[in-house]
Amino acid sequence: MMVAGAYGLPEFRMHAFFWGARPNEKFPQYPLPTHDLIVIGVIPLEFEMNTVAWSEGQKPELEKKLLLEDAISDLPPVSSKIS
Numbered sequence: 001m002m003v004a005g006a007y008g009l010p011e012f013r014m015h016a017f018f019w020g021a022r023p024n025e026k027f028p029q030y031p032l033p034t035h036d037l038i039v040i041g042v043i044p045l046e047f048e049m050n051t052v053a054w055s056e057g058q059k060p061e062l063e064k065k066l067l068l069e070d071a072i073s074d075l076p077p078v079s080s081k082i083s
Contacts, residue, residue: 008034010067032060038067
């Protein structure tokens, strides 16, 4: 399970990724989180052991958390006029 916000997306949703490989191939390491995030809720206990995260006690330097405002602040204003 990977939290989208931990990888630079302005959202908090858990995503499950399924990897497959031939028996003679080695899986690459899952990428560790790169961004701080706003924590909403908790990880369901069923997935706790399958969550990609930094080890407890580690203090990595993460990029700042991204919010919806960060994603849409540069969009042009929308007019409510109907043409």
